Amino acid sequence: MSTHDDLRLIALNEFAVAGYAGTSLQRIAEIAGLSKSSVLYHYASKEALLEAAIGPAIDRMIAILGAISGPITVPETRQTFIEQFVDLLLEHRLEVHTFINQGPGLEDVPVIDRANDMVQNLSVYFSNSIGSVEDHLRFGIALGGAAYVLSVKDDSLDLPSTDEVRAALITIVSELLAPITSN
Amino acid sequence: MSTHDDLRLIALNEFAVAGYAGTSLQRIAEIAGLSKSSVLYHYASKEALLEAAIGPAIDRMIAILGAISGPITVPETRQTFIEQFVDLLLEHRLEVHTFINQGPGLEDVPVIDRANDMVQNLSVYFSNSIGSVEDHLRFGIALGGAAYVLSVKDDSLDLPSTDEVRAALITIVSELLAPITSN
DNA sequence: ACAGTTTCTGACCGATCGGTCAGTTAGCGT
DNA sequence: ACGCTAACTGACCGATCGGTCAGAAACTGT
Numbered sequence: 001m002s003t004h005d006d007l008r009l010i011a012l013n014e015f016a017v018a019g020y021a022g023t024s025l026q027r028i029a030e031i032a033g034l035s036k037s038s039v040l041y042h043y044a045s046k047e048a049l050l051e052a053a054i055g056p057a058i059d060r061m062i063a064i065l066g067a068i069s070g071p072i073t074v075p076e077t078r079q080t081f082i083e084q085f086v087d088l089l090l091e092h093r094l095e096v097h098t099f100i101n102q103g104p105g106l107e108d109v110p111v112i113d114r115a116n117d118m119v120q121n122l123s124v125y126f127s128n129s130i131g132s133v134e135d136h137l138r139f140g141i142a143l144g145g146a147a148y149v150l151s152v153k154d155d156s157l158d159l160p161s162t163d164e165v166r167a168a169l170i171t172i173v174s175e176l177l178a179p180i181t182s183n
Numbered sequence: 184m185s186t187h188d189d190l191r192l193i194a195l196n197e198f199a200v201a202g203y204a205g206t207s208l209q210r211i212a213e214i215a216g217l218s219k220s221s222v223l224y225h226y227a228s229k230e231a232l233l234e235a236a237i238g239p240a241i242d243r244m245i246a247i248l249g250a251i252s253g254p255i256t257v258p259e260t261r262q263t264f265i266e267q268f269v270d271l272l273l274e275h276r277l278e279v280h281t282f283i284n285q286g287p288g289l290e291d292v293p294v295i296d297r298a299n300d301m302v303q304n305l306s307v308y309f310s311n312s313i314g315s316v317e318d319h320l321r322f323g324i325a326l327g328g329a330a331y332v333l334s335v336k337d338d339s340l341d342l343p344s345t346d347e348v349r350a351a352l353i354t355i356v357s358e359l360l361a362p363i364t365s366n
Numbered sequence: 367a368c369a370g371t372t373t374c375t376g377a378c379c380g381a382t383c384g385g386t387c388a389g390t391t392a393g394c395g396t
Numbered sequence: 397a398c399g400c401t402a403a404c405t406g407a408c409c410g411a412t413c414g415g416t417c418a419g420a421a422a423c424t425g426t
Contacts, residue, residue: 018287021202022202022205024383025385026382026383037386037387038404041402044385046384133348134355138355140331140335141324142328145324145328145329145331149320152323152327165316165320168316168317171317217375221375
């Protein structure tokens with residue numbers, strides 16, 4: 001693994017655990033076994049490190065949303081979205097967790113801004129398809145809950161197979177969103 | 184409202200939005216219209232401010248867990264817990280949100296440590312009652328999702344009545360946990 | 367008016383923050 | 397062996413961090 005990628009992964013992990021503001025370049029350097037100057041040699045700034053850490057996951061989420069055609073109330077559209085979303089979560093738990101926690105309060109950072117716009121689009125898209133308060137809450141709990149449950153994984157929990165987790169997540173999220181009808 | 188309470192509420196809001204590390208005493212002082220020294224007159228340290236901000240909510244959650252008698256698979260026990268949990272969330276959204284985000288990575292702060300112990304107990308308690316991976320995920324999504332959906336409220340969303348939100352939350356969480364059986 | 371207490375402030379402290387820069391070290395093609 | 401480039405480092409910068417302290421300001425009861 002290259003030093004470049006090492007730093008990206010270390011930073012991602014630290015951002016997820018301690019938050020962006022709570023993570024110092026010095027600490028990232030120590031974990032990597034480098035000096036702080038070396039970290040800033042590979043990445044021009046702390047912001048650049050955040051962009052490298054969570055940017056790709058954000059872009060993929062944007063792509064998933066962009067590929068949706070038609071209202072989410074159509075069962076096939078919904079199922080496709082759910083599976084893509086769950087797969088994204090399984091592959092990018094730390095990135096999603098970091099963005100969820102740091103999203104508000106870091107709006108001036110470009111990559112966070114891009115992600116917040118994405119969430120805004122998601123919200124508008126759902127609002128156009130959903131009527132009741134309960135249905136809104138169903139979406140929030142399904143997406144936020146799935147993201148949460150994966151973000152706290154690996155803590156005092158044995159690791160069941162990814163396939164089993166994936167199947168269970170899809171089952172639960174599908175069940176949660178099943179009652180949603182068009183407004 | 185007393186200055187003391189003012190500061191507590193301002194700090195709670197800032198901790199929830201920007202995180203503990205991302206919130207400076209200077210910023211809290213500016214919002215309150217005071218000097219940083221005055222903030223430190225009312226609260227001996229930044230940690231004391233965090234304790235005052237989220238401590239009561241943590242204690243209440245601990246009390247709710249302590250009052251549970253018997254396995255969570257008993258419908259009446261489960262329903263009581265769900266209603267108390269939802270009410271806690273509705274009253275202490277920001278506190279719960281702050282703890283969820285800051286819980287890992289601030290373990291040396293007493294109030295956070297107390298909260299982490301509480302979550303650990305919750306986890307053990309569930310593990311004793313729950314068998315399958317799917318059921319574990321159901322609990323995580325239900326509790327984490329409900330906490331998440333309230334923590335991001337007030338953002339570009341009109342405010343439905345608390346009663347309506349409460350009823351919907353209880354419905355959804357109950358539905359999520361209904362399939363859970365004893366191991 | 368006075369004394370006592372609570373509230374508040376500016377000046378200051380050492381530590382750490384993100385970031386710059388000149389210069390050293392290491393690897394590599396020739 | 398040489399020169400070029402990529403990788404890395406220590407010294408240093410201004411700013412900000414949480415926290416201390418002596419004293420000013422404001423409020424209180426008498």
